[in-house]
Structures are given as C-alpha cells and as structure tokens.
Amino acid sequence: NKGHYEHYMQKEIHEQPESLTTTMRGRLSRGGSSKLKTVLLGGLKDHLKTIRRSRRIVFIGCGTSYNAALASRPILEELTGIPVTMEIASDLLDRQGPIYREDTAVFVSQSGETADTLLALQYALDNGALCVGITNTVGSAIARNTHCGVHINAGAEIGVASTKAYTSQIVVMAMLALAIGGDTISNQARREAIIDGLLDLPNKVREVLKQDQEMKDLAKLLMSEQSLLVFGRGFNYATALEGALKVKEVALTHSEGILAGEMKHGPLALVDENLPIIVLATRDACFSKQQSVIQQLHARKGRLIVMCSKGDAALVSTGESCRVIEVPLVEDCLQPVINIIPLQLLAYHLTVLKGLNVDQPRNLAKSVTTQ
Ligand code: UD1
Numbered sequence: 001n002k003g004h005y006e007h008y009m010q011k012e013i014h015e016q017p018e019s020l021t022t023t024m025r026g027r028l029s030r031g032g033s034s035k036l037k038t039v040l041l042g043g044l045k046d047h048l049k050t051i052r053r054s055r056r057i058v059f060i061g062c063g064t065s066y067n068a069a070l071a072s073r074p075i076l077e078e079l080t081g082i083p084v085t086m087e088i089a090s091d092l093l094d095r096q097g098p099i100y101r102e103d104t105a106v107f108v109s110q111s112g113e114t115a116d117t118l119l120a121l122q123y124a125l126d127n128g129a130l131c132v133g134i135t136n137t138v139g140s141a142i143a144r145n146t147h148c149g150v151h152i153n154a155g156a157e158i159g160v161a162s163t164k165a166y167t168s169q170i171v172v173m174a175m176l177a178l179a180i181g182g183d184t185i186s187n188q189a190r191r192e193a194i195i196d197g198l199l200d201l202p203n204k205v206r207e208v209l210k211q212d213q214e215m216k217d218l219a220k221l222l223m224s225e226q227s228l229l230v231f232g233r234g235f236n237y238a239t240a241l242e243g244a245l246k247v248k249e250v251a252l253t254h255s256e257g258i259l260a261g262e263m264k265h266g267p268l269a270l271v272d273e274n275l276p277i278i279v280l281a282t283r284d285a286c287f288s289k290q291q292s293v294i295q296q297l298h299a300r301k302g303r304l305i306v307m308c309s310k311g312d313a314a315l316v317s318t319g320e321s322c323r324v325i326e327v328p329l330v331e332d333c334l335q336p337v338i339n340i341i342p343l344q345l346l347a348y349h350l351t352v353l354k355g356l357n358v359d360q361p362r363n364l365a366k367s368v369t370t371q
C-alpha cells in the first residue's frame with residue numbers, strides 16, 4: 001500500500017523518520033535515575049563478551065547493505081578498538097578469503113536471502129567464526145542461520161532501490177558499536193553524544209526531507225547528463241558510493257562514488273566544465289580536507305554541487321555556478337543517515353523526470369537469490 005505516494009521508493013524515503021524510530025524502539029534509553037544512557041540489543045546481549053574478545057570484525061554484504069556497513073566501520077573501530085574489515089560477499093567467496101574462529105563475521109542483508117551473502121555465511125560457519133546477522137526480515141535464511149543478530153525493524157521495503165533499510169542498518173550498527181564498545185570514563189561523553197544524536201535523528205531526518213522540491217529542481221538540471229560523480233571521505237565515503245548506486249540503479253545514469261583522498265590518483269583527469277560533481281563536505285574532522293578538494297576541483301573548472309552543513313554555504317561555495325545543498329548537522333557518525341537523503345530524493349526525481357520505472361528498474365530484482 002503506497003498510501004498517498006506515487007511510488008514505493010518515494011514512500012520509503014519519506015517514511016524514514018518513522019522507520020528509524022521503530023528501529024530504535026526499546027533499544028535506547030535516556031537513562032533513569034542513574035542518568036546513564038544505555039543501549040540494549042536483545043539479540044546480542046549473551047554474545048557481547050565473545051564479540052569483544054574477537055580479533056577482528058568482518059562485515060560481509062552486497063550493494064546497499066555493504067555500503068551501510070562501510071558507513072559504520074569508523075565508529076565501530078573508534079568505540080571498540082577492534083580491527084574492522086570489509087568484504088563484498090561474492091569477492092570473499094571468489095577468493096576463499098581467510099576467516100578464522102577468532103573472527104566475528106557480521107552479515108548485513110535487508111532481505112536476509114541474498115545468495116552470495118548466504119553462501120558467505122555458510123563459508124564463515126564452516127570456518128568457525130561467530131556469525132552475527134543484521135537483517136530486516138524475521139525468519140529469513142540469514143536471520144535463521146546466524147548465531148545471533150539484530151533485526152533492523154524498518155518495516156517491509158518494496159522498492160528495488162534500498163532506502164529506509166540503509167538508514168536503519170546504519171543506526172543499528174551505530175548501536176552495535178555502542179554495545180560492543182566499553183563504557184570507559186574516557187569515552188563517556190562521546191557515547192552520550194551519540195545516544196542523544198540517535199534519539200534526535202528522526203527529527204533531523206524530517207528536516208532534511210523538506211528539501212524534496214530543491215532536489216527535484218536539481219534533478220531537472222541534471223536529467224540529461226550522461227554521468228555524475230560523487231566525492232566523499234571519512235564517514236561519508238559510503239554516502240558517495242551509496243548515492244552513486246541509487247542514481248545508477250534507478251535513474252540509469254552512469255554514476256561513480258569516489259573516495260576524495262584518491263582524487264589525484266586518477267579521477268581528477270575526468271574533471272572538466274561539463275561533468276557534474278557532487279562533493280560531500282559536511283562538518284567533521286575531514287572538513288578542511290574537503291574544502292581543499294573543492295578548491296582543486298574548482299581550479300579545474302569542475303561543475304560543482306556541494307553538500308555542506310547548515311550555515312557553511314559561504315565556506316564551500318566557489319561562486320555563482322556552484323550549487324549548495326545545506327543539511328542539518330548531527331553527530332559525525334550519524335551524518336551519513338542525513339546526507340544520503342538528498343541523494344535518494346535526487347535519484348528518485350531524476351527517474352520520474354526521465355519517465356523510467358522507479359520501483360522496478362530494468363534488469364534488477366529486489367532480492368538476488370541466484371549467483
Ligand atoms: C525481540 C522480539 C521483539 C520483542 C522484543 C522484546 C522477535 C523477532 N523479536 O526483539 O518482537 O518486542 O524481543 O524484548 O521476536 N537474530 C539472529 N540473526 C539475525 C537477526 C536476529 O540470530 O540476523 C536473533 C537474535 O539473536 C535474537 C532474535 O533473533 O535471538 C530476535 O532478534 P531481535 O528481533 O533483534 O531481538 P529483540 O530486539 O530483542
């Protein structure tokens with residue numbers, strides 16, 4: 001049921017304040033008399049000790065689920081100190097990469113039925129790793145076959161392009177980082193800021209969704225482009241990959257997410273006055289580096305669209321021709337949840353303007369159950 005929306009993708013983008021609220025329900029508390037803010041992931045509580053003792057956390061997934069894990073890697077590393085590595089499920093299987101008993105393997109999948117992810121799960125089980133699922137579908141193969149896990153509770157996702165599941169996956173993995181990470185005096189302020197940030201996130205998502213018309217206008221401007229680059233780094237490298245994936249899978253426009261730190265190692269050669277480039281430059285520890293990337297792209301006459309934090313337009317704009325998207329500032333590790341939303345809206349509007357099928361892009365299936 002699409003309600004008053006025209007497409008499932010549109011509905012699922014706009015219901016993110018509610019889906020995120022459901023994802024967090026019963027799992028976070030502002031703390032009672034003790035004033036302690038806590039996270040409780042029921043599905044993991046008996047396994048946290050084992051996870052804390054593991055030598056490595058390996059994230060395994062495909063497509064958007066992989067991108068969500070990538071967005072969560074920095075906070076998991078920061079709060080737990082455990083090395084986190086990333087695996088695209090098919091590539092792990094192609095290489096028969098090493099997985100050990102001392103590893104915690106985390107399988108991220110909206111459907112819980114993706115063939116490659118499921119085969120990688122079987123492979124990790126055979127190799128003796130503790131296998132954790134992060135799934136949206138209760139009773140799915142991945143939920144059933146993992147040792148433990150967390151349901152993201154985002155509600156059924158119908159559109160082939162994953163939108164609300166992505167943001168709920170990131171929120172679950174931020175909670176996972178808080179749950180695994182020790183509650184030490186030194187990181188208490190950081191933990192509290194993240195929990196407060198999580199509790200306020202649905203409001204911030206509501207705020208950024210107001211940019212729907214602005215993104216539609218941007219889509220009009222970009223609808224006949226052949227290609228679009230998205231530059232990000234740090235917490236928002238994943239946003240660049242995920243934004244580009246949305247644009248290519250539904251709007252059928254070639255798009256590439258680029259790690260900004262790699263700019264001079266190849267991608268800079270593509271820059272000219274025609275190719276549109278989105279630069280993600282919201283406030284975090286990488287902001288000044290992104291400002292310098294903007295300057296260098298501008299020096300090559302790049303056609304820039306910059307996403308920045310509210311109030312920062314003057315710090316990132318390179319002049320008249322530069323478009324700026326201002327988004328609400330949240331805790332750095334949660335910023336990917338905010339920053340993906342204008343890009344989801346952009347992909348949606350590009351698709352509708354081009355007269356393409358939004359909910360069922362050509363050649364794609366919602367759940368890839370064959371290899
Ligand atoms: C559970 C209930 C929820 C109830 C809550 C009350 C279910 C599905 N959830 O939620 O309805 O409101 O208790 O305390 O009945 N699991 C995996 N792999 C996965 C995902 C989950 O093994 O990929 C396991 C978990 O380890 C857990 C169970 O499935 O044993 C349920 O997980 P989850 O729904 O996340 O647990 P709760 O949030 O505690």
Ligand code: M6R
Pocket residue numbers: 062063064065108109110111112113114117160161162163245249366367368
């Ligand atoms: O159900 P899963 O999360 O395992 O699916 C993984 C990918 O197939 C999926 O995210 C795909 O990339 C989406 N169509 C992206 O929007």
